[in-house]
Amino acid sequence: MREKIAAASSREGLVIVADGTKSVEALGKGSLPVEVEPFGWEATLDALASLGCEAQLRLAQSHPFVTDGGHCTIDCQFPGITEPAALDTVIKHIPGALESGLFTGLARAAVIAHDETENGTEVIEL
Numbered sequence: 001m002r003e004k005i006a007a008a009s010s011r012e013g014l015v016i017v018a019d020g021t022k023s024v025e026a027l028g029k030g031s032l033p034v035e036v037e038p039f040g041w042e043a044t045l046d047a048l049a050s051l052g053c054e055a056q057l058r059l060a061q062s063h064p065f066v067t068d069g070g071h072c073t074i075d076c077q078f079p080g081i082t083e084p085a086a087l088d089t090v091i092k093h094i095p096g097a098l099e100s101g102l103f104t105g106l107a108r109a110a111v112i113a114h115d116e117t118e119n120g121t122e123v124i125e126l
Helices: 002-008 041-049 084-092
Strands: 014-019 032-036 054-057 072-077 097-100 107-113 121-125
Touching (some): 041 097, 084 097
Antiparallel strands (some): 054 072
8 A cells, every 4th residue: 555655646657667577468367465454354355255366364474464554465366357447446445455456547667677588678658
């Protein structure tokens, strides 16, 4: 959540920097983190799972992982995400779901660093 607050307040817009392993043709390869209110996280997890994902509470040494804002994280493994903005809206309407890892409408560019065997650095203007 804090990363989105910082990104939204940037005058220049958000530039995503990642290594080539993060670049995918379609969203849904990895898990989508959803920051949730600790109170009632079980009900929030069930509601997220009803969207067609495998939802699991993120743990740290057998205890719920706590974000810097004092919230829990539920990792959602979707089989594919074809409409990220719509999914982000649906997630935010679930009681207890505070923010998702979908940065829709915030980034102006992405810089992808590939290893030496590929093309070096790729800049994608959004």
